[in-house]
Every structure is written in structure tokens, then in C-alpha cells.
Amino acid sequence: MTDNTLPQLLSAIQNSDDGDFLRTLAETTLNRLMDFDAENAIGAARHERSADRTTYRNGYRDRVLETRVGALDLKIPKFRSGQSYYPGFILEPRRLLEKALTAVIQEAWINGVSTRRVEDLVQAMGMTGISKSQVSKLCKEIDERVASFLERPLEGEWPYVWLDATYLKVRQGGRTVSVAAIIAVAANTDGRREIIGLSIGDSEAMVFWMEFLRSLVKRGLKGVKLVISDAHEGLKAAAFKVFQGTTWQRCRVHTTRNLLARVPKPQQSRLATLLRDAFTAPNAEKAHATWRAIADQARSAHPKLAEAMEEAENDVLAYMDFPAAHRVKLHSTNGLERLNKEVKRRADVVGIFPNEASIVRLVGAVLLEANDEWQLQHRYLSIEAFASVDTVDEEIDRFALAPPAASQILTPRAA
Numbered sequence: 001m002t003d004n005t006l007p008q009l010l011s012a013i014q015n016s017d018d019g020d021f022l023r024t025l026a027e028t029t030l031n032r033l034m035d036f037d038a039e040n041a042i043g044a045a046r047h048e049r050s051a052d053r054t055t056y057r058n059g060y061r062d063r064v065l066e067t068r069v070g071a072l073d074l075k076i077p078k079f080r081s082g083q084s085y086y087p088g089f090i091l092e093p094r095r096l097l098e099k100a101l102t103a104v105i106q107e108a109w110i111n112g113v114s115t116r117r118v119e120d121l122v123q124a125m126g127m128t129g130i131s132k133s134q135v136s137k138l139c140k141e142i143d144e145r146v147a148s149f150l151e152r153p154l155e156g157e158w159p160y161v162w163l164d165a166t167y168l169k170v171r172q173g174g175r176t177v178s179v180a181a182i183i184a185v186a187a188n189t190d191g192r193r194e195i196i197g198l199s200i201g202d203s204e205a206m207v208f209w210m211e212f213l214r215s216l217v218k219r220g221l222k223g224v225k226l227v228i229s230d231a232h233e234g235l236k237a238a239a240f241k242v243f244q245g246t247t248w249q250r251c252r253v254h255t256t257r258n259l260l261a262r263v264p265k266p267q268q269s270r271l272a273t274l275l276r277d278a279f280t281a282p283n284a285e286k287a288h289a290t291w292r293a294i295a296d297q298a299r300s301a302h303p304k305l306a307e308a309m310e311e312a313e314n315d316v317l318a319y320m321d322f323p324a325a326h327r328v329k330l331h332s333t334n335g336l337e338r339l340n341k342e343v344k345r346r347a348d349v350v351g352i353f354p355n356e357a358s359i360v361r362l363v364g365a366v367l368l369e370a371n372d373e374w375q376l377q378h379r380y381l382s383i384e385a386f387a388s389v390d391t392v393d394e395e396i397d398r399f400a401l402a403p404p405a406a407s408q409i410l411t412p413r414a415a
Helices: 005-014 021-042 088-110 115-124 132-139 142-150 206-218 233-242 252-260 265-279 284-298 303-316 324-330 334-350 356-375 384-388
Strands: 057-067 070-079 160-172 175-187 193-201 226-229 247-250
Touching: 021 057, 021 070, 142 356, 160 324, 160 334, 160 356, 175 206, 175 334, 175 356, 193 206, 193 356, 206 233, 226 233, 233 247, 247 252, 247 303, 252 265, 252 303, 265 284, 284 303, 324 384, 334 356
Parallel strands: 160 226, 226 247
Antiparallel strands: 057 070, 160 175, 175 193
């Protein structure tokens, strides 16, 4: 074997057009080191006859290595037969570089940075050759963790389940359509709140809700006593079929907005105050009495309001049959909607998702992150109060709650 490394280095530096001494020196040195390594692996130098030769060269494999001195064009020797040549002193740093790059891309994507912007970010870091499609492929490594989280077994009993949807845009068959990302949150008898499910589909379809809720049951969801959601008829019907014997709580906040829209704006503040009296009553009996009194007094002036109140009464006051210590968490989907806002904040940067799988990847990663934070917080619900979940709360108020007078309710519309 011959050693002509020094002449090669001098020639490469002298013939360098860009004058980048360090980059040229590093590139030539690494290529020559790989030649030496290949000669040792083969047992002979180029064109050398040797009894120790095990195979022959078969060209090179081009590869770019990003370094602090710039991009180095490397030529990795290939062998005609036998074991392939892998330069350990290059590939190990390369693996670390790729792992670091993948971590940056994943973290950026989870935080709502689009794939095009991730590419710009990578190039700003001094990297090259990362395309939009490559970014998406790297992000798919998140799928395994997200799937493990969303498909994990559910142990114990979960008396309370919150369901809500947020709408995202996705491409389907050459069109941009809106789909619902359905999120399920539940509280167990340990007082802990967890995100237990995610699905993409039509939030209005009963078939979709049935499939989603059954998947939760299959994973171990049991002991459900109360389902809290907005007024989706498909969801309500599916919940009664899948969770037999359960109660449905219509979101108090959404119901209030719906009722306020049925009276003139000057009277909305007064109506909101009266409804709040029903919502904060000490027990279910007084809550229903107050609710009916409001509806009765409003019947002549606002018949549509009275009708809507009668229809919503049992559903919007369902939480009153549960422990007083839990009611503040049970009357609405506000907690879940705050989570949906975070999902939307991350998703809005992406804009239009290329497919539903990418929605699950991003939203699932956001939910996994939120769920981990919840587990570090204090218990969401009092454990002691679960002992009375199956019974109607029988607290006795020291003060009688008389139905409000007619003049306190709502005034008729001006003629």
C-alpha cells in the first residue's frame, strides 16, 4: 500500500476555487481516511495484487455531511461483494445529527409550525437538502407515541365523561373540507382527569358517535354516570345506547347563549341573572322550581323562550343530581373547550392538513402533552364526594327559595 495523502491534500487546497481552506481540507482528509479504511477492509490497495485481498472496489456512494465548516461532499467506497463498507467515524456523528434534526422538526411541527416553515427553519440552522416531503416523513415518527397514548387501556371506573368537537380543514379527493376532531375527556374515581380518546369524522352523525364511544368501551371505559356535551342529537342518542343507564348533561354555557338569543338584547342581562339563580340553587328540587317559574312568567311575552326552557330543563339541570362538590366541574364543557382552543392554536398555523392521519398526529401530540401536564396537577375532583354519585344530593338549604315575581322576569315586547 502507498501513502500519497500529503500530495493529495496540497493539490486539493491549491486547486480549490472557492478558497475555503478549512472545508476543503476537511473534505479531502475524510475522503482519504475512508480510502485507507477501505484498503484495510479489502486487504489490498488499488490495483495491488495480494493474497490477503477479500474483494474489489465498486465505485462510490455520494453523501453530504453537514459540519460547522460547511457541507462536505464525501465519497464512501463501495465493495463488489461481501460486507458493505460503513465508515463508523462518519456515520455515528451523522446518526446523532439526524436524531437532533428529527427532534427539532418534531418539536416545531407539534407546536404548529407548518412543514414549509420547518424547512426554512432547518436551512436557517445551516442544514440543506430537507424537502417538504422529507419533513413529513420525519414527523411520522410521532405516530407511534401518539397511537400508544390514544389506544392505551382504560382501567378503573370513569363516572364523568366530557365530549366536544373542534373543526379543522383537510384535503379529501382534491377538495378542502371541514372535519370534526372529537375529543373525549373523563374523570375517574381517583379524582384524576385524563384525555381518553380522539377521532376524526362528522360530529352530527349518530353512527360516528356510536363507533367512537364503543371504541372507548372496548378499551375499558366503564362506570359512566354522566356525559357532558353540547346539544348534538347524534351524540345524545349514541350515549344512551352505548352507556345504558347514564345521564346526559347539556352544556350550561351553550344552553344559556341559546336562550338569551330568544329575547331582545336589553333584557338579556336580566334573563342571564335569573337563569344563574336556577343554576346555583342548593339542590335539584329548588333548581327545577326556579327554572319552571322563569319559563311560566315568560310564556306570554316570549313563548319561544318558554318552550325552549321546557325542552332543555331536564338536560341542562342534570348535574344537580350529583354531589355538590363536583357540580362546578360538571355543568359545562368549558374545560374541554380550553383544550380545544390550544388545539386550534397549534393547528391554525398548519392551515389545511394533507390528510386525516396528519390531523391525528398533530392533535394527538398536543393532547399527549396536555395530559402529561394534568397528571402533575392536583386532583380535579374530590374523592370523598364519589361515595354519593349514585344518589340525588339531599342538602337542606336554610332559606326558602320563593319563585320570582312576574315583574322580576321579563317585560313584554313594546307594541
